[in-house]
Amino acid sequence: MNKLIWKKDITAEIYTWKSALWLLLTAIIYSVTCYLLLTNKELSLLDQTEMLWLLAKIIIGASLLVAIIDASSIxxxxxxQETMEDLLISPLSVKDLIIGKFLTVMTVWALMYAVAVPYVLVSSAGSGLGPAFLAYIALYGTLMVGGFTLFVLGLSFLYRSFKNTLTTSLVFYLAVGIPALFSATLKANPFGSIISVANPLDAVFSSLDNILVDYHTALTANATYLASVAGFVVVAVVFLAVSVKVFDRHGIVKE
Amino acid sequence: MTENIIIDIKDASKSYGDRAAVRGLSLSVAKGEFFGFLGPNGAGKTTTIRMLTGILSPDAGSITVAGKLVSDKLHRAGKIGVLSESKGLYEWMTGKEFLSFFAGLYGIAEADEAAEKLLAEVGLKDRADSLVGSYSRGMKQRLKLARALVNEPDILFLDEPTLGLDPQGQDSIQKLLKRLNEKGVTVFYSSHLLHEVSRLCTRMAVIDKGVLVAEGTLDDLRRRTHKDDLRDIFLSLTGPDAEPE
Known part of the structure; x- marks a missing residue:
């Protein structure tokens, strides 16, 4: 059942050129980033590992942004379009509907990841960090995109409006993203360090720093960061479950 | 008739916040009946259909469809077809893809064949591969009816199926529904058009402001209101001076 929803939504993404445009846009962003890193006078002075770290941040950040926009509409x-009623009348369960929608966004993420692979391979050539870089981007990207998608789907059940869901999701993304860009000095004070630990995006960036700059590539060396990201995914699952309960209680007609 | 009852509503009520949409509604429909459900706009017809199809739960009372309580949600897998008031179409799909998708949701193995058969049945065979977005309003309504028939239902719930259609479109849908009813399909037909309901239905109920105001055959309604004209009957039952049954 969820496969049918996935197939329908992937077809819609192709028919409406939505995914193709996102993939083109991300490819342009990666190309510009790599071009600047290699040719810009100041940026090309960066150490290769720092370049990779910057590229990783851009890949995760751009993928999250695209996933949020995609999940907000899906x-x-x-x-x-008033098609929900007919879907709910059919034997399709809300769980199958969510799984189908979730898999569609994850497929778009997988495609974005595939677009990023050549850029990563070229940028990491000679560093020996290519495989670890790709593996961690896949791991963190999947967890973060998955977590955000679940959160956005939860919001969709509550709002039932693309505009409201997208606005709230973007505000949440900014609230999570901005502290992750704080300087090390800001993160050093007690309040900053609490935010740093609780913030999943910050955990991802710190972990990538740990892997790419400090060469701590083992999973155990990044367990704390992984726990923070996994915690975010669990919170997103709980939020979605509560949203579905609220939706079930109100039914298709919003009071 | 009791053993033959396929739809049974007992004292059902539904409110949206402080606004009562349906109040203490009780009625029953026999198997094979072509039942008309009449009422002016905002009378509670769509809410009643949504309760019958399990999309909304009643705040009070019980609803049984084909022997199953609607609240247990099991009936959704059963043989009911619904043509809802909502737009409910994927305009980027072709007519055939649209029906195949829903046939798949109902677990029909040969979804494409089923879609083709239904398109032929509703007179859209020639437009099977055209995008739904390019269909006229009447064609869209016929496609929605085909979607409601995709699981070969025993009971059809229709919410204003001819709304906005030209006389030709209305006629073709009505003829199709008549054919289905003759094959044994129970039809629950909601409309605000008395002349349409009187042409098709064997029995009818009239609802106004969420309350059942009359039930019976057209002759019963004539006797009750002492009026012959369909419009006068409707206005007398649902007008400002109307009294509940």
Missing amino acids: LTVEFE
């Missing part, structure tokens, strides 16, 4: 479109 469920709300069923409410706004």
